[in-house]
Amino acid sequence: MVIPAHNEQRYLPACIDSIKRAAGSIHCGVEIVVVASRCTDATAEVAAASGAIVVRDDSRNIATVRNAGIRASTGEIVVTIDADSLMHHDALGEVERHLATGRFVGGGASFVPERRSIGIDTTIAMVRLSMLITGLGGAMYWFRRNDFDAIGGFDERLTIAEDLDFARRLREFGRRSGRRFITLRSAPVVTSCRKFDRFGDWHVFGMIRHPGEVRASMRGTDTVFADRYFYDFSG
Template sequence: MPKPLVQNLFANATPPLEGEHFDTLLQPALSVTIPAHNEARFIGKGIESVFRSAQKAGHPVEVVVALNRCTDQTQSIAESLGARCVVEDKKCISAVRNAAIRASSAPAIATLDADSWMSEDTVAAILRMVGDDRYVGGGAMIKPERMSPGIFFSVLSVVPYVIRHRLSYGMFWFRRDAFEALNGFDEQLVSVEDVDFALRLRSLGRQRGQRYGTLWRDGITTSCRKFDMFGDWYLFRNPGLVRRIFAGQDRAAADHFFYDVKR
């Protein structure tokens, strides 16, 4: 098992006392929150990418993982790498996201899915943007780990639902006061909670005279596991399922594509 990168974030910092964990010495500048349901396959890569990016940025970062109905080694892997875990077993991604964020402690927050990972410059970019009072928060560009004709056309089938809002998603970054003002992610939704959150975050920004921003260059990479599982052409060939998922409250569609998928 790899050693926790959290213990080596600052090469120039005063070394911790023998037996003392690094993250007890410095308050985190950023909390990265991750919802996780049986994510043993991916969680390690995501957490390591966060701490590696934090190390390059030169700022302490905490990772909080919300365990959702986990029966695999997600918790032990996450904790071995320096993350802190909480449990939220509601079958609702909004509730899981909220649990991770409310268990975190930094004034700045970023969300990351368990099968995604940051670039080396992501943390620095987040802290630069979240510290700019012109922005209420924002999203990021997402790069798939692979591409194929089927994935391309499947993504095109989703784009109309997303692009009409002219907002980025994928990974959100914001200050804690904005999260509290919005009362977090809407727990009445079982899907597209990210789209809803982005719209409400932008609306809050307009009320405050702030903009919704996007990390264009230093976004995230995400796995193609859904395509690996269902097939690259699946969403393109099932437009009805796409419509049902984007309705936000279709439990059967959400269970089929998200909650009840074996991992």
């Protein structure tokens, strides 16, 4: 398990607890690696107190942070999840069962928000439609280490959208060997709504009125957009 974390002392304990509960459904041990990145709070101390391995990487690049955590881990199977998310109790069991068949290169997971409103539900519906069209699930990614190495890990040239880029490349790599990339729908991740809390439940639709911001988010290289919504954001 690899968790990138920037000032996550508030959310991290619940995330780690959810992983420990999910670990009860599998037949091997679970190593939890927390990558403390540019933290000014007690994220590293909270992680260590929870029994996690703490790695420090102050790169202002989430792809670099993810890669650092994965390379510091030792397991054959890798699962990544964000610190403000909660893992489903059967998620690791589903990952283990799917990879054991040899028919899957890896995948993502569906998600549900921690609270609901008309604005949030409408936004989530749009995201789920995109996931259905592209076949790329988010919220949590899982794969084998050798496949991660084969495709070169997360692209450190990207400041955002590195996860979707990684998922696309992993899916294409799997296709070449007859293995599928799938989204786990029976074990959804619960995600925080802190960006909705900060920017408003309809803020995504406000972005649509500014196509430049949308294009920036799609490029994955716009540092102004990335700083506002990710690197300078602390919930």
